[in-house]
Amino acid sequence: SKGHLVMKSFSLVPQGDKSLLLINAGMAPLKPYFTGAEIPPRTRVATCQKCIRTGDIENVGKTARHGTFFEMLGNFSFGDYFKHEAIAWSWEFLTKVVGLDPERLYPSVYLEDDEAFEIWNKEVGIPAERIFRFGKEDNFWEHGAGPCGPCSEIYYDRGEKYGCGKPDCTVGCECDRYMEVWNNVFTQFENDGNGNYETLQNKNIDTGMGLERLAVVVQDVDSIFDVDTICSLRNLVCEVAGKEYGKDYQTDVSIRLITDHIRSATFMISDGIMPTNEGRGYVLRRLIRRAARHGRLLGIEGTFLAKLSAEVIQGSKDGYPELEEKKEFIFKVLTNEENQFNKT
Numbered sequence: 001s002k003g004h005l006v007m008k009s010f011s012l013v014p015q016g017d018k019s020l021l022l023i024n025a026g027m028a029p030l031k032p033y034f035t036g037a038e039i040p041p042r043t044r045v046a047t048c049q050k051c052i053r054t055g056d057i058e059n060v061g062k063t064a065r066h067g068t069f070f071e072m073l074g075n076f077s078f079g080d081y082f083k084h085e086a087i088a089w090s091w092e093f094l095t096k097v098v099g100l101d102p103e104r105l106y107p108s109v110y111l112e113d114d115e116a117f118e119i120w121n122k123e124v125g126i127p128a129e130r131i132f133r134f135g136k137e138d139n140f141w142e143h144g145a146g147p148c149g150p151c152s153e154i155y156y157d158r159g160e161k162y163g164c165g166k167p168d169c170t171v172g173c174e175c176d177r178y179m180e181v182w183n184n185v186f187t188q189f190e191n192d193g194n195g196n197y198e199t200l201q202n203k204n205i206d207t208g209m210g211l212e213r214l215a216v217v218v219q220d221v222d223s224i225f226d227v228d229t230i231c232s233l234r235n236l237v238c239e240v241a242g243k244e245y246g247k248d249y250q251t252d253v254s255i256r257l258i259t260d261h262i263r264s265a266t267f268m269i270s271d272g273i274m275p276t277n278e279g280r281g282y283v284l285r286r287l288i289r290r291a292a293r294h295g296r297l298l299g300i301e302g303t304f305l306a307k308l309s310a311e312v313i314q315g316s317k318d319g320y321p322e323l324e325e326k327k328e329f330i331f332k333v334l335t336n337e338e339n340q341f342n343k344t
């Protein structure tokens, strides 16, 4: 309704960008449009981008919210609309389209960004005490080299039952109560990778909203592993392993880890990545082997990853037809790698 061109998800393999091994955000494949190096097909674009982030891989399985694979929804402006519209529309989308309770939503702004604060306060009408100011760590978005800028996030209060119970627990707390669901990045700078910032010719907007996180909030479930679509995969892992979810912590860690890693591995192979000993191929090899090892810990015998991958494909093929097209190849790569690892 705001005139965006909806583009397909780009490949997980970055094109012409040596600063990244894998696409890790909706904005990553769009970098040339932000910098002005390429002309976008329209100045307003929206995507649902498949993403992989492995920085927190050691936490995957151990917590309710960490995962290596996610789908990121976003709307982007390349020198078109800026703060006023982006903030108003993010609020409109979350409260009117998705229907989240405005009383449970809390915006945050970058420490020095009085302009964003004023927009939230005067234009959207959020009382000053409900708007949080955070520093560079939380409210300045950048990922290595490339376009970046201060950001304004929107948190959803999932209620006391998800809180840590500490007296100072509020927006920004590390616990699971206040969940960031939306990020408005005011992309105005380019980081050269060494911490030097150039001002971009255009002022741009990069928004990001994790589909899985939004689903957690809308479905009011414990974690990304309890969202309906991911839950069906998790249940299959349980079935293959002959285990019940939610009975034993270590068992649950393995179930969640396998559920996450098989999603990443399936999508990576469909984008042409092969398990190897370096670069992104090594990331894939590590994900497959970790999933296989946790299968062993659960007592699964023989190869099992292709069977789980079929469930990933079944659930996501409408949005990503490449999964169905490469199905047999994906199964073969997974099973070969599993066999090789079993031998080792």
Ligand code: SER
Binding pocket: 024, 025, 026, 027, 074, 141, 183, 184, 185, 206, 207, 208, 209
């Ligand atoms: N780039 C920002 C993020 O990943 C917003 O899309 O959160």
